[in-house]
Amino acid sequence: xxxxxxxxxxxxxxxxxxxAATYPLDWFEERSGLIGGVRYFLFRKVPSDTNWMQxxxxxxxxxxIVQALTGVILAMYYKPSPHDAYSSIQNITxxxxxxxxxxxxxxxxxxxxxxxxxxxxxxxxxxxxxxYPRELNWIVGVLLLVLxxxxxxxxxxxxxxxxxxxxxxxxxxxxxxxPFLGPWLAQFLRAGQEINGNTLxxxxxxxxxxxxxxxxxxxxxxxxxxxRLGVTSPPWSHEAAGADRVxxxxxxxxxxxxxxxxGSPGGRD
Amino acid sequence: xxxxHGPAPTLWPLGFAVGIAVALVGLIVxxxxxxxxxxxxxxxxxxxxxxxxxxxxxxxxxxIQAEVREMTPAEAAAVPPAAEGEAAMPAPRPGETFPRSRFxxxxxxxLGGIIGGIVTVPVVGFAVLxxxxxxxxxxxxxxxxxxxxxxxxxxATFMVDPKEGxxxxxxxxxxxxxxxxxxxxxxxxxxxxxxxxxxxxxxGPTGAILGEKNVVEHTSNGEILMRPVVPAGFxxxxxxxxxxxxxxxxxxxxxxxxxxxxxxxxxxxxxxLSTYSVSHVVGTGGQAKIYKYKEAGPGEHVDGPEQxxxxxxxxxx
Numbered sequence: 001x002x003x004x005x006x007x008x009x010x011x012x013x014x015x016x017x018x019x020a021a022t023y024p025l026d027w028f029e030e031r032s033g034l035i036g037g038v039r040y041f042l043f044r045k046v047p048s049d050t051n052w053m054q055x056x057x058x059x060x061x062x063x064x065i066v067q068a069l070t071g072v073i074l075a076m077y078y079k080p081s082p083h084d085a086y087s088s089i090q091n092i093t094x095x096x097x098x099x100x101x102x103x104x105x106x107x108x109x110x111x112x113x114x115x116x117x118x119x120x121x122x123x124x125x126x127x128x129x130x131x132y133p134r135e136l137n138w139i140v141g142v143l144l145l146v147l148x149x150x151x152x153x154x155x156x157x158x159x160x161x162x163x164x165x166x167x168x169x170x171x172x173x174x175x176x177x178x179p180f181l182g183p184w185l186a187q188f189l190r191a192g193q194e195i196n197g198n199t200l201x202x203x204x205x206x207x208x209x210x211x212x213x214x215x216x217x218x219x220x221x222x223x224x225x226x227x228r229l230g231v232t233s234p235p236w237s238h239e240a241a242g243a244d245r246v247x248x249x250x251x252x253x254x255x256x257x258x259x260x261x262x263g264s265p266g267g268r269d
Numbered sequence: 270x271x272x273x274h275g276p277a278p279t280l281w282p283l284g285f286a287v288g289i290a291v292a293l294v295g296l297i298v299x300x301x302x303x304x305x306x307x308x309x310x311x312x313x314x315x316x317x318x319x320x321x322x323x324x325x326x327x328x329x330x331x332x333i334q335a336e337v338r339e340m341t342p343a344e345a346a347a348v349p350p351a352a353e354g355e356a357a358m359p360a361p362r363p364g365e366t367f368p369r370s371r372f373x374x375x376x377x378x379x380l381g382g383i384i385g386g387i388v389t390v391p392v393v394g395f396a397v398l399x400x401x402x403x404x405x406x407x408x409x410x411x412x413x414x415x416x417x418x419x420x421x422x423x424x425a426t427f428m429v430d431p432k433e434g435x436x437x438x439x440x441x442x443x444x445x446x447x448x449x450x451x452x453x454x455x456x457x458x459x460x461x462x463x464x465x466x467x468x469x470x471x472x473g474p475t476g477a478i479l480g481e482k483n484v485v486e487h488t489s490n491g492e493i494l495m496r497p498v499v500p501a502g503f504x505x506x507x508x509x510x511x512x513x514x515x516x517x518x519x520x521x522x523x524x525x526x527x528x529x530x531x532x533x534x535x536x537x538x539x540x541x542l543s544t545y546s547v548s549h550v551v552g553t554g555g556q557a558k559i560y561k562y563k564e565a566g567p568g569e570h571v572d573g574p575e576q577x578x579x580x581x582x583x584x585x586x
Contacts, residue, residue, distance in 0.1 A: 179579070180581075183583055184401075
C-alpha cells in the first residue's frame with residue numbers, strides 16, 4: 001500500500017467542495033440505491049465497435065418522449081366532443097400561445113416516431129440483433145410497432161375534420177374486412193354501428209391513455225431486456241461474441257457519491 | 270472511530286424557527302421593522318445552523334485503517350466457502366409439509382383473482398359492450414311522395430338522428446320508379462361505398478347546371494336537402510370504385526353493389542328504414558331484381574365463397 005502524503009490545502013478545499021456538492025446525491029443514494037441503478041443503466045459496457053446505427057433505438061425513445069410531452073400539453077386545450085373538437089384544434093393552432101408549435105411538434109413528431117421505429121427495426125434486422133438470446137426483445141419491439149401505429153391511427157381522427165373523419169372511416173372499415181372477428185373489431189372501434197360522438201371520445205381515450213400506457217410498459221420491458229442481454233456487436237466485428245470481459249475492481253461506493261479517496265468510504269457504518 | 274448517526278443536538282434550528290415566526294408575525298404587524306428583525310434573526314441562526322451542520326464536511330476527514338485479520342494460509346484454507354455449512358433455513362424433515370403456507374398462498378392468489386375479476390369484468394364490459402348493445406334503428410321522413418317526380422334522381426342528405434347532430438348526417442340517392450302494381454316503388458341507394466365506406470358521388474350534373482333548384486323539406490328529421498341530379502352512375506373519390514345507376518359495381522375495388530335503404534310510405538310520405546346489403550341487381554327501376562342480404566360492413570363479401578369469412582355479424586338494427 002502506497003504511503004499517502006498529506007493533501008495540500010487547495011486539494012482539501014476542492015474535495016470539501018465536491019463533498020458538499022455530492023452530499024444530496026449521497027443522501028439520496030444511501031436511502032434508495034437508485035443512483036447506483038442509474039449508473040448501472042447509463043454506464044454499461046458496450047462492444048468497442050458499436051455503430052452510429054445503434055443510436056436509432058434511443059432516437060425512437062426520444063421521439064416517443066416528445067410525443068408524450070407535447071400530447072400531455074395538447075390535452076390541456078383539446079376538447080374531444082364532436083361539437084368542440086375541430087374548433088378547439090383551431091384555437092390551439094391560432095390562439096393559444098405557441099400552440100401552433102406544440103401541435104406541429106406532435107403532428108410531425110408522430111411521423112418521425114413511426115419512421116424511426118422502422119429504421120431501428122431495419123437496423124436490428126440487418127445486424128442480426130434479433131437472434132438468440134434476443135428473440136423476445138424482437139417480439140416486444142414488434143408489439144411496440146403495432147401500438148405505435150395504433151397510436152397514429154387513433155390520433156388521426158382527433159382533429160375531426162373531413163380528412164380525419166374519412167381516413168378513420170376507411171381505416172375502421174379496413175379492420176372490418178378482416179376475416180371472422182373483423183366486423184366485431186370495426187364495431188368496437190366505431191363504438192356502434194356507425195361513427196358517432198362516442199367514436200371520438202373512444203379514440204381519444206385509446207390515443208392518450210390506453211396506448212401510451214401500453215407503450216410505456218413495453219418500452220420498460222424492451223430496455224430491461226437490452227440491459228440484461230447487452231448490446232450486439234456489428235456483424236463485421238472481429239471480437240468474439242460472448243467473451244468474458246476484464247472487469248475493473250468495483251468502487252467501494254457507487255461512485256457518483258462522495259469521493260472514495262477522501263474520508264472513509266463507508267464512514268457511516 | 271465511532272461516528273454518531275444524525276446530527277448532534279443544537280439550538281440553532283430553534284433560533285431559526287423563532288426568527289421565521291417573528292418574520293411571519295412581522296408581515297402582519299409591521300413588515301418594515303419587525304419583519305426585518307425576524308428576517309435578520311432567521312438569517313443569522315440559519316447561517317449558524319448550516320455552519321454547524323456542515324462542520325463534518327469541512328473538517329479534515331480522519332484517515333481510517335482498513336480492518337485486517339491476520340490468517341496463515343492454512344487458516345485461510347480452513348475457512349469454509351459460503352455455499353457450504355448449515356443453511357439459514359433447515360431443509361424440511363421427511364414428511365414435513367407446510368399446509369398453512371400452502372393455504373395462505375392459495376388464499377392470496379384465489380382472493381386476488383376473484384377481486385381482480387369482480388373489478389375487471391364490469392370495467393371491460395363497460396368499455397366494450399355499449400357499442401354492441403341497443404343499436405337503435407332510425408326512421409327518416411324524407412317528405413311527401415309528391416316531392417319525388419317519377420324517374421327523377423335526387424341526392425338527399427339528412428340527419429338520421431338530429432339530436433346527435435352532424436355526425437349522424439347521411440346521404441342517399443333517391444329515385445321514384447312510379448307504381449309497380451298498386452304499390453309505390455323507389456330506388457334508394459346508400460352513398461356508403463361498398464369498398465371501404467367513403468362517400469360515393471353521383472357522376473352527373475346537379476342542381477344549377479340542370480337549371481333546377483334544390484328542394485329543402487322540413488320534416489320531423491329536421492332540414493332535408495334534395496339536390497336534383499342526372500347520374501350516369503356513381504363513383505367513389507377515395508379508391509375509384511364505380512357503380513351503375515342500380516348500384517352494381519362496374520369497376521374498381523368494391524366487393525359488391527351499393528347498399529340500399531328499405532322504405533315505407535306513411536301518410537303519403539316517404540320514410541327511410543334501415544339499410545340492407547346487395548350483392549347485385551338485375552334489371553332496373555321497379556322491375557329490378559335485387560339480391561338482398563343482411564346489412565354487412567363495407568368490404569365484406571355477402572355472396573360467393575368469401576362470405577364464409579364473415580359468419581357472425583355484430584348486432585345491427
